Amino acid sequence: MKKKLICTMLAGVMAASVLAGCGGDGKTAAGTVKDEDGITIPEKITVMVDGTLVTKSNGQQEFIDRWEELTGIELEIIQPDHSAYYDVLGQTIASGDWPDVMLLSPTYYTGYVEEEALWDMTEAWENSELKASGRINNEELIDNLYIDGHLYGFATARGNGCVTYVKKKWLDNCGLDVPTNYEEYIEMLDAFTNGDPDGNGVNGDTYGVSAAGLIGVEEPYVNYLPEFYQDAYSSFYQKEDGTWADGFTEDSMKEALQRLKDAYEAGYIDKESLTNATSDCRTKFYEDKFGVFTYWAGTWATNLKTNLANNGLDSELVAIPPIEELGAYLERRPAVWAITTQCENPEGVFKYFIENMLDGGDMQTLWTYGVEGTHWSTAAETVCENTYEEGEFHMLESLESPGTQYTKNNIDPMLSIGDYIDADPGANQIAEEARESQEIFNENSTLAPSVKSTDEMSQFNGDLTTLKNSIIADIVTQGMSVEEGYQRFEDEGGAEWSQKIVDSLNEE
Amino acid sequence: MKKTKSANAAVAAPKSTLKNMQKYKGFYLMFIPVLMFTVAFHYLPLAGISLAFTEYRGVKAPEFVGLDNFVRMFEAPGFWTAFLNTLKLSVVKLLLNTLMAVVISLLLNEIKNMAFKKTTQTIIYLPHFMSWVVTVSVFSLILSPSQDGLVNTLLVNAGILEQGQEIYFMGSKDWWTSIFYIINVWKDTGWGTIIFLATLSGISPELYEAATMDGGTRWHKIRYITLPALSNTIITVLILNLAKVMNLFESVFVMQNDAVIQQADVLQTYIYTQTFNSGALPNYGYTTAVGIVKSLVGCVLVLVCNQISKKIRGRGII
Numbered sequence: 064m065k066k067k068l069i070c071t072m073l074a075g076v077m078a079a080s081v082l083a084g085c086g087g088d089g090k091t092a093a094g095t096v097k098d099e100d101g102i103t104i105p106e107k108i109t110v111m112v113d114g115t116l117v118t119k120s121n122g123q124q125e126f127i128d129r130w131e132e133l134t135g136i137e138l139e140i141i142q143p144d145h146s147a148y149y150d151v152l153g154q155t156i157a158s159g160d161w162p163d164v165m166l167l168s169p170t171y172y173t174g175y176v177e178e179e180a181l182w183d184m185t186e187a188w189e190n191s192e193l194k195a196s197g198r199i200n201n202e203e204l205i206d207n208l209y210i211d212g213h214l215y216g217f218a219t220a221r222g223n224g225c226v227t228y229v230k231k232k233w234l235d236n237c238g239l240d241v242p243t244n245y246e247e248y249i250e251m252l253d254a255f256t257n258g259d260p261d262g263n264g265v266n267g268d269t270y271g272v273s274a275a276g277l278i279g280v281e282e283p284y285v286n287y288l289p290e291f292y293q294d295a296y297s298s299f300y301q302k303e304d305g306t307w308a309d310g311f312t313e314d315s316m317k318e319a320l321q322r323l324k325d326a327y328e329a330g331y332i333d334k335e336s337l338t339n340a341t342s343d344c345r346t347k348f349y350e351d352k353f354g355v356f357t358y359w360a361g362t363w364a365t366n367l368k369t370n371l372a373n374n375g376l377d378s379e380l381v382a383i384p385p386i387e388e389l390g391a392y393l394e395r396r397p398a399v400w401a402i403t404t405q406c407e408n409p410e411g412v413f414k415y416f417i418e419n420m421l422d423g424g425d426m427q428t429l430w431t432y433g434v435e436g437t438h439w440s441t442a443a444e445t446v447c448e449n450t451y452e453e454g455e456f457h458m459l460e461s462l463e464s465p466g467t468q469y470t471k472n473n474i475d476p477m478l479s480i481g482d483y484i485d486a487d488p489g490a491n492q493i494a495e496e497a498r499e500s501q502e503i504f505n506e507n508s509t510l511a512p513s514v515k516s517t518d519e520m521s522q523f524n525g526d527l528t529t530l531k532n533s534i535i536a537d538i539v540t541q542g543m544s545v546e547e548g549y550q551r552f553e554d555e556g557g558a559e560w561s562q563k564i565v566d567s568l569n570e571e
Numbered sequence: 572m573k574k575t576k577s578a579n580a581a582v583a584a585p586k587s588t589l590k591n592m593q594k595y596k597g598f599y600l601m602f603i604p605v606l607m608f609t610v611a612f613h614y615l616p617l618a619g620i621s622l623a624f625t626e627y628r629g630v631k632a633p634e635f636v637g638l639d640n641f642v643r644m645f646e647a648p649g650f651w652t653a654f655l656n657t658l659k660l661s662v663v664k665l666l667l668n669t670l671m672a673v674v675i676s677l678l679l680n681e682i683k684n685m686a687f688k689k690t691t692q693t694i695i696y697l698p699h700f701m702s703w704v705v706t707v708s709v710f711s712l713i714l715s716p717s718q719d720g721l722v723n724t725l726l727v728n729a730g731i732l733e734q735g736q737e738i739y740f741m742g743s744k745d746w747w748t749s750i751f752y753i754i755n756v757w758k759d760t761g762w763g764t765i766i767f768l769a770t771l772s773g774i775s776p777e778l779y780e781a782a783t784m785d786g787g788t789r790w791h792k793i794r795y796i797t798l799p800a801l802s803n804t805i806i807t808v809l810i811l812n813l814a815k816v817m818n819l820f821e822s823v824f825v826m827q828n829d830a831v832i833q834q835a836d837v838l839q840t841y842i843y844t845q846t847f848n849s850g851a852l853p854n855y856g857y858t859t860a861v862g863i864v865k866s867l868v869g870c871v872l873v874l875v876c877n878q879i880s881k882k883i884r885g886r887g888i889i
Contacts, residue, residue, distance in 0.1 A: 153853065157629045174852035178630035268718070277829065280848065298850070330735075334716045337742040337828045352717075516851040518626075525849040526649040529832055536829035540742060556648060 114145025216399030233260035273333035283511035300512035360504035382500035421481030653841035661816035672763030695761030
């Protein structure tokens with residue numbers, strides 16, 4: 064009898080564990096209370112977001128508590144693992160149980176607009192207090208998010224991008240100034256490759272520049288070696304006359320590939336660029352193996368500087384303005400907050416969740432820096448060996464990574480498109496080099512092209528991108544000529560696929 | 572008379588089954604969660620196969636497109652490149668790994684010093700427990716074309732290569748495939764020896780003693796005793812591993828780069844690229860179709876090998 068009882072209990076426990084997680088999910092509730100503008104105040108908002116918001120182990124509950132305290136609305140955050148975010152998002156959408164709001168990459172944004180899964184927020188934005196407030200410092204960014212005259216997603220910050228950093232000491236050792244055009248840029252790479260820029264007495268034991276791949280795997284693709292690509296773009300873009308083109312088929316790309324080939328053969332570009340991960344490039348940069356690194360503007364300037372100093376090297380970096388032929392760095396299109404068509408009260412969610420993020424006060428501080436006492440403080444104290452006076456805004460030690468301080472929450476203060484009503488409370492804690500590199504980028508960048516999703520794009524672009532990248536690698540590293548590379552593009556169907564995609568984009 | 576007996580048995584069978592179930596109901600009860608797990612996580616997902624016959628984006632209801640995805644797949648040159656690469660890389664890797672595992676097992680079996688033998692075994696098992704990312708990172712350093720690369724430095728110092736002419740092994744179309752096999756052999760051969768060593772330890776010492784008395788040399792013992800005793804295990808291991816040949820992914824994915832994509836694109840990486848790098852929302856319909864073909868080929872390979880096994884050994888393993 065005892066045995067039977069144990070068997071039954073064990074079976075029950077196992078069955079329960081198998082079925083665990085199959086239960087229903089709480090559903091968003093629309094409230095019935097209306098505010099002074101006649102908009103129904105939501106009772107609860109469900110949000111799906113990636114790891115760019117504070118995680119559970121980094122004080123997310125405190126974030127939720129503070130958010131609910133500021134709004135009086137219940138907030139549910141669904142935050143899958145950052146690397147699996149779009150897998151889980153796809154599964155969630157397929158399951159039919161959609162969140163009210165979700166954070167979307169540019170590809171998913173245009174794709175879901177095409178699939179009619181997103182609420183049209185044009186009217187809500189155009190009539191919003193936020194737009195009327197005059198605190199939006201980059202309305203052009205929002206204008207760029209319109210698709211066929213309608214807005215379906217809202218970005219609270221710019222997408223950021225890469226700026227070229229040059230080691231100051233290397234420039235000084237070679238007696239060079241910051242390059243302003245391609246000729247000077249190549250002259251600098253030559254000096255860094257064949258001279259003794261690190262001053263160790265050995266000529267030719269360094270090289271000019273390194274990158275994680277000769278072409279990126281996501282837009283804006285050409286951002287890691289911009290001085291070579293200049294005005295060339297490897298994917299689809301809309302021309303000024305409104306028609307679409309594939310940049311890979313244009314002369315500018317052929318010229319860019321010739322420049323890359325020449326520089327690679329001359330040894331100016333790291334021989335291992337094909338197989339480098341970004342972490343490999345950073346390590347080599349910290350080990351003084353090369354002197355020019357095009358990498359993210361802003362906080363990364365501080366990280367690069369700190370790691371060089373940790374290795375006992377001169378840590379002064381110059382973030383250079385784009386060279387003449389480049390004109391402007393390419394800015395990554397930003398991730399957007401979008402409201403799903405399943406949301407019962409989209410107007411309320413827009414006002415109380417999205418618009419509220421840039422309120423220029425407490426809520427903006429919450430999204431930018433996190434929660435006081437958990438993520439930041441103004442108390443007199445020492446954090447990670449840095450001492451702060453009473454009233455001095457500073458970030459606190461990370462719960463997840465002890466020994467390091469938080470830098471931000473979801474909105475990067477240097478990229479935010481909303482100004483504070485008064486002053487940004489955390490403005491002074493931003494490192495000088497981070498601010499400088501960000502300003503250079505912000506003042507000298509242009510938004511990467513947006514691409515619509517079409518059936519032909521879905522059908523051919525995977526194979527096409529693989530072929531393009533393979534041809535780029537063949538031309539630059541395997542001795543193939545540019546002409547031979549483009550012949551391969553014709554022979555293997557690339558030109559045909561490219562034309563089909565261009566035609567489909569022009570038909571839309 | 573016989574017919575009547577078997578008919579009676581057929582009638583009696585359900586009763587006896589029920590009786591057995593009654594008798595062993597505790598075991599059946601314990602089996603229920605396993606059954607539920609298997610159905611929920613192995614059989615119900617099979618319904619996803621239907622996606623292969625649809626145009627699927629995840630938001631709107633999938634649109635039935637018949638065999639369009641399969642037609643598109645067979646017309647895509649990228650699919651055939653990936654398909655042939657999968658077969659080539661997997662089969663050669665399997666044969667090399669098995670061959671090396673047998674050779675090393677035979678060598679280990681000849682070692683009489685137990686301490687040395689155990690230490691050697693432990694050392695050659697260790698790479699199996701390293702992740703592919705770490706393994707490839709280590710080999711990338713060893714094979715680096717820079718001054719840090721051990722192999723290139725040795726080749727330059729030995730006068731085989733000139734300074735500045737170092738080989739970029741990981742980014743070379745000529746070298747990538749060989750490097751892939753070498754890394755795979757290094758990582759998995761040790762682990763593969765376990766099953767062969769177990770078989771070798773089961774061979775009766777009397778057979779070797781008899782061979783010695785008959786004047787057999789060491790080679791004769793290997794040729795006429797050890798290898799025949801191992802043959803069943805070799806075939807079993809080959810067939811079991813053949814079922815997995817189409818699943819090649821991680822080892823290739825971490826070694827792949829744009830220069831060697833024609834040599835290194837396999838079905839799993841092709842599916843990955845088509846799903847996530849198309850620049851549009853993933854079309855799971857197409858990638859499910861590729862996945863089905865991959866599974867079917869794997870299944871056919873196993874059945875063919877099983878038939879071969881039946882012919883060679885007189886019996887199959889499944």
